[in-house]
Amino acid sequence: MNLLPDDECDAFLAALKEPLPVTFRVTGFRTHTFAIMHLIRERYFQPFESSTTIDKPKELVWYPGSLAWQLNLSRNQLRSSTELQKLKEFLYEQTEHGNISRQEAVSMIPPLVLDIQPHHKILDMCAAPASKTAQIIECLHRDESNPIPSGFVIANDVDNKRCYTLVHQVKRLESPCFAIMNHDASNLPNLKTNDGNILFDRILCDVPCSGDGTLRKNPDLWKKWNPGHASSLQSIQLRIETRGIQLLAPGGLMVYSTCSMNPIENKAVVSQLLQTFQGQISLMNINDKLPGLRNIPGLKKVPKNMQSLVRPNMFSPSNDILEQLHLEQCIRLLPHHQDTGAFFVALFRKIDKTLDSSLSIQEETSQKRSAEENVFNEDGANFKRARYHRENPFIFFEEKDIKRFWQDISEFFGVDSSFPVDQLMTRIASDSGRNIYFVSDSLKEIVTLNQDRIEDTIDEKFNKFDKYIENSISIDDDNLFNK
Numbered sequence: 001m002n003l004l005p006d007d008e009c010d011a012f013l014a015a016l017k018e019p020l021p022v023t024f025r026v027t028g029f030r031t032h033t034f035a036i037m038h039l040i041r042e043r044y045f046q047p048f049e050s051s052t053t054i055d056k057p058k059e060l061v062w063y064p065g066s067l068a069w070q071l072n073l074s075r076n077q078l079r080s081s082t083e084l085q086k087l088k089e090f091l092y093e094q095t096e097h098g099n100i101s102r103q104e105a106v107s108m109i110p111p112l113v114l115d116i117q118p119h120h121k122i123l124d125m126c127a128a129p130a131s132k133t134a135q136i137i138e139c140l141h142r143d144e145s146n147p148i149p150s151g152f153v154i155a156n157d158v159d160n161k162r163c164y165t166l167v168h169q170v171k172r173l174e175s176p177c178f179a180i181m182n183h184d185a186s187n188l189p190n191l192k193t194n195d196g197n198i199l200f201d202r203i204l205c206d207v208p209c210s211g212d213g214t215l216r217k218n219p220d221l222w223k224k225w226n227p228g229h230a231s232s233l234q235s236i237q238l239r240i241e242t243r244g245i246q247l248l249a250p251g252g253l254m255v256y257s258t259c260s261m262n263p264i265e266n267k268a269v270v271s272q273l274l275q276t277f278q279g280q281i282s283l284m285n286i287n288d289k290l291p292g293l294r295n296i297p298g299l300k301k302v303p304k305n306m307q308s309l310v311r312p313n314m315f316s317p318s319n320d321i322l323e324q325l326h327l328e329q330c331i332r333l334l335p336h337h338q339d340t341g342a343f344f345v346a347l348f349r350k351i352d353k354t355l356d357s358s359l360s361i362q363e364e365t366s367q368k369r370s371a372e373e374n375v376f377n378e379d380g381a382n383f384k385r386a387r388y389h390r391e392n393p394f395i396f397f398e399e400k401d402i403k404r405f406w407q408d409i410s411e412f413f414g415v416d417s418s419f420p421v422d423q424l425m426t427r428i429a430s431d432s433g434r435n436i437y438f439v440s441d442s443l444k445e446i447v448t449l450n451q452d453r454i455e456d457t458i459d460e461k462f463n464k465f466d467k468y469i470e471n472s473i474s475i476d477d478d479n480l481f482n483k
């Protein structure tokens with residue numbers, strides 16, 4: 001099929017048959033991050049030095065700060081190893097504390113190419129279970145001297161249950177600059193601010209896909225795979241990606257990624273998007289951003305025998321157009337390149353000029369397409385959209401709350417009088433069992449200005465904008481004093 005050079009086929013197939021090695025990264029960019037990494041190297045990597053049976057850990061050289069590592073062991077081998085008991089316990093414990101993330105190597109790539117800065121407004125369109133969202137939040141907080149950056153991250157997922165997993169994963173990071181939306185990403189509503197609708201500086205579009213890049217981790221996929229799978233997902237992938245471009249600010253970057261090797265979900269989707277937004281977006285070169293990462297350029301043409309379920313945008317455009325698209329700037333990571341799963345990454349930049357009015361940010365239309373049509377789980381299977389539950393309102397502290405609660409709390413914990421009390425909120429109007437949350441001022445603006453949409457749409461029994469604020473600085477948390 002010409003998916004890879006002939007002389008790499010044997011290595012590719014051999015890698016696919018091997019279990020996936022364990023990879024992890026130490027989270028964040030703070031001083032303690034480097035202290036934890038030092039501890040791991042000095043103390044927990046010791047058994048590898050003396051062992052004759054296990055390979056030494058390998059640094060993922062393209063990940064900044066020497067913070068990501070690969071063990072030449074599968075999860076099962078690590079679980080059953082007595083030699084590595086201490087490392088195993090440490091990894092488990094530190095994962096619970098949010099200091100370590102057991103993330104697939106290739107899945108770490110998309111957030112890295114976005115070059116995230118603390119002032120960026122960031123959207124993660126298909127975010128659950130949040131491994132990349134966590135990475136994005138860490139980048140936003142990379143400047144230790146500024147604990148509440150002006151930027152923020154909105155993470156969205158259509159699957160209501162998976163949004164709770166998202167909450168669980170991300171709350172360990174204790175960021176006041178993070179909110180979750182639960183919505184079909186292909187029809188995401190605009191979010192209002194005092195300056196108009198938000199256009200995002202950075203967007204991660206990690207779409208639902210057929211997932212054949214995860215064959216090493218999910219061997220069951222060998223039995224389930226069929227070519228129609230990718231074809232049926234292509235339409236939603238394209239619609240999500242299109243909405244992403246509409247929500248991207250001029251000059252902003254959007255990364256499109258899949259854990260699929262299928263050109264129908266990768267090259268064909270990227271090529272269609274470039275043609276739709278011709279002259280308004282450009283494809284960026286990723287290779288120079290991650291030195292040391294082995295990969296293969298994006299395919300120029302979709303192999304003919306993959307076009308089993310035919311739509312026009314599954315075919316390659318004419319050679320003239322192809323030459324202008326520069327699809328070779330996308331990257332494909334294959335399992336034999338550096339002993340990982342497979343992945344596809346494309347990076348777009350929105351050209352810094354006013355958009356053609358037909359493509360400008362669309363006010364959400366209550367699309368006639370049923371929501372169910374747009375919902376796919378991780379295996380790409382269409383599932384029934386979960387019924388949405390009414391979420392509690394977001395109630396920011398007012399003068400009466402300050403008198404009733406905050407005085408006692410702040411005295412007890414010795415909170416500085418400069419603490420921005422008006423950025424505290426609760427989710428329950430009554431006094432009983434209240435959790436108190438802290439959000440940054442930019443996030444407060446978004447929550448306040450978009451609150452009405454929640455009620456409107458719930459009345460319609462169709463969830464258009466339903467979010468959970470989860471920054472989880474509860475009052476018994478030591479971090480309250482640091483914020």
Ligand SMILES: C[S@@+](CC[C@H](N)C(=O)[O-])C[C@H]1O[C@@H](n2cnc3c(N)ncnc32)[C@H](O)[C@@H]1O
Nearest residue numbers: 126127129130131132158159184185206374376
């Ligand atoms: C590949 S996974 C995302 C993985 C995630 N970015 C991470 O790094 O942990 C794709 C996600 O898309 C979600 N999804 C499926 N259809 C969607 C849609 N129409 N809109 C938004 N999310 C969708 C799925 O629920 C799933 O959580």
